[in-house]
Amino acid sequence: MTDSPSFFTRALHAGRSRQTAPSRATPIYLTAGFEFEDFDHAAHHFGTGEGFGYTRTGNPTLRAVERQLANLESGSDAVLVASGQAAVAIALLTVAGAGDHIVASTHIYEGTRGLLVDNLARLGIESTFVDEIRDPAAWRAAIRPNTRALFAESIANARNDILDIAAVSAVGDETGIPLIVDNTLATPYLVRPLEHGASIVVHSASKFLAGHGSVLGGVIIDGGRFDATLSGRHAPHLLAPGAGGAPSIFERHGGDARIAYARESVAPRFGASPSPLNAFLIGQGAETIGLRVERQSRNALEIARWLQAQEAVESVDHVGLESHPDHDLAQRYLSGGYGSIFTFTLRGGLEAARDFVESVQVFTHMTRIGDVRSLVLHPATTSHSHRTEQEREAHGIHPGTLRVSIGIESVDDLIEDLSRVLATVWEKVA
CATH class of the missing domain: 3.40.640.10 (Type I PLP-dependent aspartate aminotransferase-like (Major domain))
Incomplete structure (x- = not known):
């Protein structure tokens, strides 16, 4: 570089440094490429894939x-x-x-x-x-x-x-x-x-x-x-x-x-x-997946058990419930919980499902799972909409079926949200 580089050159190169610091968090190398030390370093990288x-x-x-x-x-x-x-x-x-x-x-x-x-x-x-x-x-x-x-x-x-x-x-x-x-x-x-x-x-x-x-x-x-x-x-x-x-x-x-x-x-x-x-x-x-999944699984099982006792709910497919056909396998393989994503089916079919997703306040209606927030989706009209009715039925997806992904909120707040909505659903069905 010359003794007096232009403004344009300085703008590009003045901050260049190979100095490193022992960051406790994983550093973000937000760069498309990396500088080679010399001619042989480049050849070695392309020849071996190292670095x-x-x-x-x-x-x-x-x-x-x-x-x-x-x-x-x-x-x-x-x-x-x-x-x-x-x-x-x-x-x-x-x-x-x-x-x-x-x-x-x-x-x-x-x-x-x-x-x-x-x-x-x-x-x-x-x-x-x-x-x-x-x-x-x-x-x-x-x-x-x-x-x-x-x-x-x-x-x-x-x-x-x-x-x-x-x-x-x-x-x-x-x-x-x-x-x-x-x-x-x-x-x-x-x-x-x-x-x-x-x-x-x-x-x-x-x-x-x-x-x-x-x-x-x-x-x-x-x-x-x-x-x-x-x-x-x-x-x-x-x-x-x-x-x-x-x-x-x-x-x-x-x-x-x-x-x-x-x-x-x-x-x-x-x-x-x-x-x-x-x-x-x-x-x-x-880094915090264990803490989150432990709480999400605990919340989900409590909610699944609560849903199972509700008049507006026809069935609950949560593997942590003794009624689930794969509960024995879950006990054999899963440790620390039974997961936080499951389906339940409302009495009242499609209209009951529509009322549910449009009435919840703590749950978020979106196509996603595994979030720290609790989510709900109607599979028959979204994720499984391109399956035939027969295929959906075979996979436990009915007009009144909803999929929930339970988050880390207070389980009491989640159940209160569900209770309010299901009371309205039951009034229309009963």
Whole structure:
């Protein structure tokens, strides 16, 4: 730089510094790229992938949060992406390609179902859906020679169906097929699927992990147990030599081959990179996830029990209730609570549901879950509106069904809000 740089040059470079400070909070590296120390440093980065060059392929803020979330799920490593939908897509595209097949639970988020039956189908990836997810034989019967993944949710949205993680992962282990579990509703506070045999866990980090409804994000977490002998025939892309005869992904990363492939070849190429600011907020939220989920679960169970006793309520699908068909599985897998998202069905059908959502004051009417605030939605006319009436009925979605996501408010205030509204609903029905 000259002795007397121009105003324009000074405006760009005067604040430049490599000085670091030991911040207690995770620093936000809000930058698109990173400066290389010298010529060889750049070559080394592009040759090995080590360090940071461009935020789409890696960022110190993202890495800190990835390590945090992998640890919470008892995983080996993680890749943070821009949304929960991106996490599901990248996890599936890491293990499957054209001509492959996926076996999935019928009881999954509608956005994931659309991804499978529409988008991935157009890429030549077929899917088969299993309804009786408690039955290992049903999963086994759906597997084909070209099956590359089993996919399910730990707690299904919205009927609270519980996955028998150990039983289904054992079915996959028979032929080296990974079980991918969406653990968004349960969170790692209640259950950690990798500890029960699952291979990969995904989250919509926008929900409980971040917790405050302010950011979008998703994460893929791998158990680090990829076995080339057992699973190699299903994943030739992990065993094939790299460009120019370089070592394969498996030779370089061993048991972490799957997550390394997601990080190096899938997530950055599809461009689903989160903002470092969003990553920071997800990491901040995750620091208090145990406190929030514990309270939300406790509030939800108390409300579910209260609703069960109300004349205006026909049924309550909360897995913490002894009446729920999966209560035994919930007791086996969930620790610290039964979750905070569930459905209940009002007597009076659609009009009762309409009156409810338009009358609540503490509950917020919106399409979201996992917030610190309590939320309500009518699935039949929103999230499940594109399903047939028969399909909705089969999944416990009736005209009077409402889904609630319980927050951290005073449970007394929530019940007071519900009591006021249900009294009006009952007056019209009775």
